[in-house]
Amino acid sequence: MSDLFASAEPPAAPESGQAPVAEAGRPLADRLRPQSLAEVVGQEHLTGEGGALTRLLRGKSLGSLICWGPPGTGKTTVARLLAQGTDLHFEQISAIFSGVPDLRKVFEAARKRRATGQATLLFVDEIHRFNRAQLDAFLPVMEDGTVTLVGATTENPSFELNAALLSRARVLLFRALDPGAIARLLVRAEALTGQALPLTEEARGVLVRMADGDGRAALTLAEEVWRSAGPGETLDAEALQDIVQRRAPIYDKAQEGHYNLISALHKTVRGSDPDAALYYLCRMLDAGEDRLFIARRLVRMAVEDIGLADPQALVVANAAKDAFDFLGSPEGELALAQAAIYLACAPKSNAVYTAYKAATRLAKEAGSLPPPRTILNAPTKLMKRIGYGEGYRYDHDEPDAFSGQDYWPDAIGRQHLYAPTERGYETRLAERLARWEALRKARRGEG
Known part of the structure; x- marks a missing residue:
């Protein structure tokens, strides 16, 4: 997870077009690691005066926590700061590389520390990667105070973590960094390195958008810009995209991002907003979603939300599916876009859907x-x-x-x-x- 500083003033009269010297090869995100909650950007709802994290540190007492949010939002950094602020020994493991034998070793070391009066904050990155049996192993050491667990996950804890663990931990929601927070990070990076990013104003805005709410990604992109720009060169938006290509959207077709976007597409069609529907459709296409999955959902919208208010809607949705089958990508995607716009603009009725459910209930009863x-x-x-x-x-x-x-x-x-x-x-x-x-x-x- 990235370590994020608050904004700072850029250096006076910086020179561009020359890569800043890295400190012993350390990534920029590591060099900008915050030293206090006040230096964490983008999570003011947690780190502000009345925020949950501020209150926890003020009370010098922690319970187990689950930090849920996108990559690069400061989850690991916050865990370190919590350990420092409460005088706990900080121990970090990753669920990707750890199994039950590793957990036993960590728990035993925590018990020994506890016997000497030193409590342990155990930070588990990607905690959702543990299976149910591994998650159950945490329960006794959480209950008896052997460890204070702080888990980090990019996935919805309600789906990925078992109820027993969630009942013993508080979930903190970390938000994707907004453009203002990303922009402040870039200013801080310029101040630290003594170099201005060699970008036009438009290109700077493009870089902020490319970061996609991920602070670590923003700083990585900035490093790439400094490495790639020639002496005295200022990159425009097109040159920036050629150099850094583009960052893949945060989207896992088997996880919550998939369901969030298809829900957004369905509800914007139901809400008769063709522009929003087209936007979410293109978000899914851009992320590599299965086109036939989208086509099937469009057919569902036609029968569930439009029905006989416009019988042609089902014909259009089915035709879009057939057109994509016939044309393939990318030309066939235009047919999906046409169908989404048509459905969004169609009169809406769930009368058939409601009647079908009522008839099914009557038939069973x-x-x-x-x-x-x-x-x-x-x-x-x-x-x-x-x-x-x-x-x-x-x-x-x-x-x-x-x-x-x-x-x-x-x-x-x-x-x-x-x-x-x-x-x-x-x-x-x-x-x-x-x-x-x-x-x-x-x-x-x-x-």
């Missing part, structure tokens, strides 16, 4: 009720004799091609499940259903 014999076929003499098909009226031979017969099982009677809205094509369906209901009552003498 009512059991195996037989349909009325009137609408049953009678392929044998016996079936005819016991009344199958008796009295059935062929709708096409009736006035208005509508007989108004009752098709429901006698045990539950006629039910109303589908309630069309007053949006889009469903307004016409509502009028048609109202007319049929009036005819039905008239032909039964109920009108």
